[in-house]
Amino acid sequence: MGSSYRIALAGNPNTGKSTLFNALTGLRQHTGNWAGKTVSLAQGNVQYKGKTFHLIDLPGTYSLFSNSSDEEVARNYIVFEKPDVTVVVLDATSLERNFNLALQVLEMTKNVIICINLIDVAEKQGITINERILTNRLGVPVIKISARNKKGFPMLLDTIDRIVTGAIECQPVPMAYPDEIEEKIKKIEPKVFELVGNQLSARWVSLRLLDGDEKLLNEINQRFGQKEVVE
Amino acid sequence: MSIQQLYMEAQQLSSAKLRDDIVQQLYEKSHRLCSEGIKYTKSKRDTRTEKLDAIFTSPIFGFPIMLTMLGVLFYLTIAGANIPSSMLAEFFGSLEKYLTAFFSFLNTPEWVHGVLVLGLYRGTTWVISVMLPPMAIFFPTFALLENYGYLPRVAFNMDRLFKRVGAHGKQSLTMAMGFGCNAAAVISTRIIESPRERMLAILTNNFVPCNGRWGTLIVLASLFMAANFTGGLKSLVTTGVIVGIVMFGIIVTFFVSWVLSKTALKGIPTHYTLELPPYRKPKIFDTVVRSSLTRSWSVLMRAVKVAAPAAILTWVFANIFIGDTSILMYAVEFLDPFGKLLGLDGYIMMAFILGLPANEIVLPILLMGYLSTGSLTEVDSLVDLKQIFLDHGWTWLTALNMMLFSLLHYPCGTTLINIYKETKSKKWTFLAFLIPTVIAILVPLIITQTVRFFGWM
Numbered sequence: 013m014g015s016s017y018r019i020a021l022a023g024n025p026n027t028g029k030s031t032l033f034n035a036l037t038g039l040r041q042h043t044g045n046w047a048g049k050t051v052s053l054a055q056g057n058v059q060y061k062g063k064t065f066h067l068i069d070l071p072g073t074y075s076l077f078s079n080s081s082d083e084e085v086a087r088n089y090i091v092f093e094k095p096d097v098t099v100v101v102l103d104a105t106s107l108e109r110n111f112n113l114a115l116q117v118l119e120m121t122k123n124v125i126i127c128i129n130l131i132d133v134a135e136k137q138g139i140t141i142n143e144r145i146l147t148n149r150l151g152v153p154v155i156k157i158s159a160r161n162k163k164g165f166p167m168l169l170d171t172i173d174r175i176v177t178g179a180i181e182c183q184p185v186p187m188a189y190p191d192e193i194e195e196k197i198k199k200i201e202p203k204v205f206e207l208v209g210n211q212l213s214a215r216w217v218s219l220r221l222l223d224g225d226e227k228l229l230n231e232i233n234q235r236f237g238q239k240e241v242v243e
Numbered sequence: 244m245s246i247q248q249l250y251m252e253a254q255q256l257s258s259a260k261l262r263d264d265i266v267q268q269l270y271e272k273s274h275r276l277c278s279e280g281i282k283y284t285k286s287k288r289d290t291r292t293e294k295l296d297a298i299f300t301s302p303i304f305g306f307p308i309m310l311t312m313l314g315v316l317f318y319l320t321i322a323g324a325n326i327p328s329s330m331l332a333e334f335f336g337s338l339e340k341y342l343t344a345f346f347s348f349l350n351t352p353e354w355v356h357g358v359l360v361l362g363l364y365r366g367t368t369w370v371i372s373v374m375l376p377p378m379a380i381f382f383p384t385f386a387l388l389e390n391y392g393y394l395p396r397v398a399f400n401m402d403r404l405f406k407r408v409g410a411h412g413k414q415s416l417t418m419a420m421g422f423g424c425n426a427a428a429v430i431s432t433r434i435i436e437s438p439r440e441r442m443l444a445i446l447t448n449n450f451v452p453c454n455g456r457w458g459t460l461i462v463l464a465s466l467f468m469a470a471n472f473t474g475g476l477k478s479l480v481t482t483g484v485i486v487g488i489v490m491f492g493i494i495v496t497f498f499v500s501w502v503l504s505k506t507a508l509k510g511i512p513t514h515y516t517l518e519l520p521p522y523r524k525p526k527i528f529d530t531v532v533r534s535s536l537t538r539s540w541s542v543l544m545r546a547v548k549v550a551a552p553a554a555i556l557t558w559v560f561a562n563i564f565i566g567d568t569s570i571l572m573y574a575v576e577f578l579d580p581f582g583k584l585l586g587l588d589g590y591i592m593m594a595f596i597l598g599l600p601a602n603e604i605v606l607p608i609l610l611m612g613y614l615s616t617g618s619l620t621e622v623d624s625l626v627d628l629k630q631i632f633l634d635h636g637w638t639w640l641t642a643l644n645m646m647l648f649s650l651l652h653y654p655c656g657t658t659l660i661n662i663y664k665e666t667k668s669k670k671w672t673f674l675a676f677l678i679p680t681v682i683a684i685l686v687p688l689i690i691t692q693t694v695r696f697f698g699w700m
Contacts, residue, residue, distance in 0.1 A: 026520035071433075080433060080435070085433075111272070112269050112270065112273050115272055138283055138284040139282075139283055139284075140284060142282070145280040146279075146280040149276055149280070187269070187272060189265065193261065193264060200249060203249055203252075207249065221249060221250050221253035221254075222253045222257045224253075224257060229246060229250050232246055236246070
């Protein structure tokens, strides 16, 4: 009893992320401020099997390349605040575009659930989704739900529960880049690892550095200071 | 090795097309995943959304539909709020008699009754009876439009206009947010990526009347602008005036954005992709309950929290005398010449200054100011209310000027704090205060002087 886990909800705008959040938390929610910033994120609790899942509703974004402050907030929460599980909510009717964000999240953190919402609408439009194949290709659980009709919630909560208890281990299949990029990543990844240790995914940080993500650089500087080795 | 050195090293390794390669890779993988894991059995596309979009975003019908929607929204709010508002006012008024009786039964000193009943109780119940009914209608209706998917279409329609003045199309979304609360809308400008366009959205957001100003606008419009009409027509005329005021605010928004993007915030608007999500039937009951409960309630609580101390302060100022004049009167007399120039008066200027923490309390403070010197002591209905204004020399021009001043003047304290937090700049926060204030002084000044010059008054 009493163990509490932080579950972050990420997703594109208009995927029903907030509907899911509201349906799960009911009226037991509040907004909180994060890490000195004036960002307020809606938060709420769900009780499940004697555990408390503390849900955090991240801003809806199309990518996590920190183009806008919303994207930065969502990215920083996933990477630095390290929620126990990150649930990425996708719109079943436009998965091709939505997977983009999911793939980016999978590069940043391990414990991810892909939650395909609006499955009722998709079925009406004749879209059949084989979640087993997707689970297999992505290496993390893929679940179909309909937040509006509160369908698929037991499965979602149970999967969250099994991830936090360690019954399922997520093994995200790494994104493979063209050889040219992979070589560059290999060159700096060990050095990044020396610096950030296991705190962050060294592969992901390397990729961001290659991409010239100065905002991330500043964020790492602020949070890790000038320490030679962390941990 | 520090992270900076690593960054330099990475930058040397990197090439210009790396970002493109990364994004392309992501898209290819998404595409592969979809072709492996998803089957499209029926090729039935969402034709309903396409058909609706052809109407809602049509170059011909788009704007008229938008204006009509806005009008209907305001009409529902104004017409629907009338009766509950007066019922609440009556209820609180009759409760006040019992409170007064209770206080005299306890033999409390006169000033205790003054501060608590005439100041605190009257001020806060006023805010509640004027604000609660319109909010309880406006927020849920607005939320329904939002959930149905109409708002992105508004952004789509407005995009061209915003582009023309050098601003970002998403600014129309932050403006829509401003109808609820400017302070929240300032935070919502985060959806705009470019700092320049974001600043434009922040600086002009105030020209959209927030719900704290609805009360003032609605009361004044129905008392003075639609005075000669009765029944349903009265609400209709009031709606017309309010829509006009809102349109004027939007025109000022465009004008200020245009001037700024040619001067202090030079630049060309950035491109962006706006997703038009499919129309979805909202869960009507859930939406209504949630938005009335959370939004209306939290806004109202904020109003009451600010109104309570301000009401007490106003009462104290009105009742502490230096010589034979109260502190309030000194301030009023000091501000009066300036107010008169704008077609307002010292009380109104005073109310706007004391109302800095929250726009909700401007009208209650004004009334308390008038009442502290006038003979009338109880406001039971809107008829009495109009009499108070008339006793202090109000005309339709005073009402119009006050509505315009309310629409255009400086943002409330909370909004200013948010602007500072978002921009981290004292200069821009000050400008966000200065620009509206100058406009709010100029517009009534010009109107008043023109009207007087032509002898229309």
